[in-house]
Amino acid sequence: MKIEKIYPETLLQLMLDVLERSSNFSYIEGIQPFLMSFANREYYVYVKNLSSAYFPERPDTTRVQLPIRDEFEEIKKSINPFIFLGYDQNNDVLVCWNFHVVKMRLNEKKSVSFYSRQFFQDEVLLGSFLHKYLKNEDELILFKRKNLLDFFAQIDSFFSIDGNESNTSAFFSSSQESQEVKFGENNYCISGDKLLKITDNILIEQLKPLIESNHTLQAMKVAADYYKEQFPSMKLKDWSVLIKNIDYRDSVAELIECNEYVESLYKTSIDDIKNEFVNYMQERNLSETTISHYVKELSGRISDGIRNYLNPDLEDIFKITDISLLNLWLSKLFTFHEYMMLNKIGKNMYSCALKKYIQFIEFLYSKKVCIVAEPQVPYIVDSNQENYAYTKKRKKYILKVTYPDGRIVAEREVYKTLIDVIKNAGFSNVQSLGIFVNKVNLVSETTLPRYEIAQKSVGNGLYVMTNSSTDAKQQIIEQISEAFGMNLKIEKIPI
Numbered sequence: 001m002k003i004e005k006i007y008p009e010t011l012l013q014l015m016l017d018v019l020e021r022s023s024n025f026s027y028i029e030g031i032q033p034f035l036m037s038f039a040n041r042e043y044y045v046y047v048k049n050l051s052s053a054y055f056p057e058r059p060d061t062t063r064v065q066l067p068i069r070d071e072f073e074e075i076k077k078s079i080n081p082f083i084f085l086g087y088d089q090n091n092d093v094l095v096c097w098n099f100h101v102v103k104m105r106l107n108e109k110k111s112v113s114f115y116s117r118q119f120f121q122d123e124v125l126l127g128s129f130l131h132k133y134l135k136n137e138d139e140l141i142l143f144k145r146k147n148l149l150d151f152f153a154q155i156d157s158f159f160s161i162d163g164n165e166s167n168t169s170a171f172f173s174s175s176q177e178s179q180e181v182k183f184g185e186n187n188y189c190i191s192g193d194k195l196l197k198i199t200d201n202i203l204i205e206q207l208k209p210l211i212e213s214n215h216t217l218q219a220m221k222v223a224a225d226y227y228k229e230q231f232p233s234m235k236l237k238d239w240s241v242l243i244k245n246i247d248y249r250d251s252v253a254e255l256i257e258c259n260e261y262v263e264s265l266y267k268t269s270i271d272d273i274k275n276e277f278v279n280y281m282q283e284r285n286l287s288e289t290t291i292s293h294y295v296k297e298l299s300g301r302i303s304d305g306i307r308n309y310l311n312p313d314l315e316d317i318f319k320i321t322d323i324s325l326l327n328l329w330l331s332k333l334f335t336f337h338e339y340m341m342l343n344k345i346g347k348n349m350y351s352c353a354l355k356k357y358i359q360f361i362e363f364l365y366s367k368k369v370c371i372v373a374e375p376q377v378p379y380i381v382d383s384n385q386e387n388y389a390y391t392k393k394r395k396k397y398i399l400k401v402t403y404p405d406g407r408i409v410a411e412r413e414v415y416k417t418l419i420d421v422i423k424n425a426g427f428s429n430v431q432s433l434g435i436f437v438n439k440v441n442l443v444s445e446t447t448l449p450r451y452e453i454a455q456k457s458v459g460n461g462l463y464v465m466t467n468s469s470t471d472a473k474q475q476i477i478e479q480i481s482e483a484f485g486m487n488l489k490i491e492k493i494p495i
Contacts, residue, residue, distance in 0.1 A: 019152075034046075047094075086114065129142070146285055280363060294356060402491075410493065
């Protein structure tokens with residue numbers, strides 16, 4: 001199949017179309033390469049079209065080539081990572097090679113080739129990352145362009161500095177026992193015998209000039225020597241992960257606050273947690289079918305597998321916020337034959353679901369703010385309305401409903417306020433109004449598979465469709481109040 005060349009400006013725009021959806025991203029300058037910032041860290045990014053390598057004996061081999069460029073000399077000296085991406089336009093797939101290695105090969109010779117395989121690119125699924133090795137020992141990650149934000153959110157987990165071992169295994173324990181992330185003596189954030197975060201301000205001040213001058217190896221050795229008494233089993237690759245993730249603004253107090261926030265969030269019901277997870281995935285443009293499968297299998301087969309093989313006391317994975325423990329389960333569960341085969345038959349759906357949940361927890365820790373939002377999908381308030389409306393931002397408002405007797409309902413989960421109003425009006429009465437949301441009656445005996453989470457059971461075989469925006473819920477409540485003379489005062493208030 002002939003591949004039409006995509007020009008550098010268009011390649012840049014394809015990247016920006018995804019990256020600009022995140023408030024963590026900012027474009028700085030350039031076309032190819034371009035300079036960007038994500039989560040307060042700068043990157044040079046260079047995107048080129050993937051094409052056939054024209055090897056007669058290996059027709060499935062694809063490649064991109066790094067030319068000699070004057071600006072690469074400055075980039076090579078910079079402390080900023082250099083991310084080299086190959087773009088497969090037919091599959092809308094990006095290929096990234098180990099950026100630690102790529103940066104060292106800048107301007108190495110007239111043309112430096114990096115290879116992939118077409119059959120690798122063909123098998124990439126939305127919402128997952130494909131990790132491959134070539135015979136020349138090159139290491140690459142393949143993913144859909146739509147998952148570019150997820151790629152940058154976990155970029156340090158993909159490749160090791162020396163290119164021999166992925167950092168994703170840096171914190172995986174050989175033990176199947178549960179690990180607990182905690183603050184040990186001297187406020188160390190630890191898991192088992194591993195340090196998870198450098199919080200010592202004295203050490204951070206020593207490391208800062210080394211990191212800024214790009215003496216990463218020396219910084220790793222300084223950190224290892226500093227903690228050698230407390231954490232003798234940690235290896236150089238463990239220290240490399242910690243060094244790359246130092247945030248000079250971090251403090252132990254902030255980390256404790258973050259932990260307390262996530263723990264407080266998870267004192268809510270499992271259904272509410274699932275709604276938070278659904279919203280997170282919808283904001284990242286996963287399909288409703290994929291989201292439904294992920295939620296179902298996380299509470300179903302994945303939780304069952306963890307109970308059977310790893311932790312018999314698990315209630316539901318949606319009650320677990322320990323990132324280290326979740327990563328441990330991810331590394332262990334799919335080594336068991338039953339789940340290895342299940343994952344293979346499901347085209348990695350189960351491992352992808354667990355990875356996505358881990359990303360969700362990491363997102364909560366990174367935000368340190370309460371993210372209570374409703375599912376972000378099309379809604380219809382009136383049965384004759386044809387235009388769908390979308391809400392893309394996190395919810396900033398809730399509804400306050402005041403009844404004539406002075407009773408006030410202002411739930412943080414707005415759907416609960418809606419259900420309270422429907423209950424007081426009478427479920428059957430509201431059903432008779434014929435208010436349609438997502439092409440189903442607001443109060444219905446029928447559930448739709450794609451909205452099984454959003455349709456809340458209210459008893460007697462009835463379900464309330466809650467999958468709509470806050471503004472839509474306000475309109476619905478106003479319509480119910482007027483229809484039944486309830487004289488409700490409905491206000492949208494900030495949270």
